[in-house]
Amino acid sequence: MSHRRSAVIVIDMINTYDHADADLLLPSVQRAVPSIVHLIERARERKVPVIYVNDNFGQWRSHHGEILQTALAGPRSDLVEPIRPDEDSLFVVKARHSIFYETPLAYLLNQLKVHHTILCGQVTEQCVLYSALDAHIRHLQVTVPEDAVAHIHADLAQAALKMMHTNMNADIVDSGAVQLRAR
Template structure:
């Protein structure tokens, strides 16, 4: 197959789990790589550019009930209690991301943004073809969302400097795995903005 264009058809930005904890000194339950906060700040800048270019944006929040009934197997590995409802780090970082009440929002109980959510219905309504992903974690929620989106036949793009993982090694390995699935998936935030701006200019 020839390499696909950066933006195919209608793009949608997926803002994955940029929660208050990303901007707090202690991130309970999940390790983060050095530079994680800086990556989230670049993601926020990209969100603003997408808004300027009229790209639909969907915000996701991982959140778990306080009785822990919906953690499933999430606590079997390295992660401890995280994203629990009522904790200060769990709400979305609205002040940093600029999220508005009118923006699309989906709460999820699992890593993938597709699993057990209304995302597929929303994407069909938006006639989405290219999904651009920012947020965290590269090797967990971003990676699993990418894999599900790939299997739903979306064109997937990841702003590599606007996502952050649990470690540099896990971050790099997941980016490589996503690029393996779709050549050209890995882009800088600047490359994403340039491609979106070129699309907007063509449509003007």
């Protein structure tokens, strides 16, 4: 599968961190952000698509600019600013856990001829896990850089990574080992 085009998919990182689990999540996000930044930079250098798939904060009038500005105005803009989308980034708004559930992402990946998804972001044991399953059932190759995903519960995150590897044949690697393929 080495000839298949990759896309880096950044899950739910445009965030205000104004939710019940934020205190549990923040230490893991702080550790993951540098790896996510490096992964995004590598993808941009190699002309690999970077696609942000993000919750809409329940605001059905939201668009990516509004979501970004809300997060940058929030108390943890220091975690958003380093990974903010650039002018070439693509953005898909989601309402539920999976990046595929009732979004145009599968269509977009098909249009881009992407067969290899690299999932980074948050939350490992929730959105990343469900998205990996949905990618797998769509016959997409899945890579999860374990240092570029954040969790609420470390034990559940480890179980989720094991499930992704065992049940979905996902590659669980360090972000520096991720193979980015432009074509």
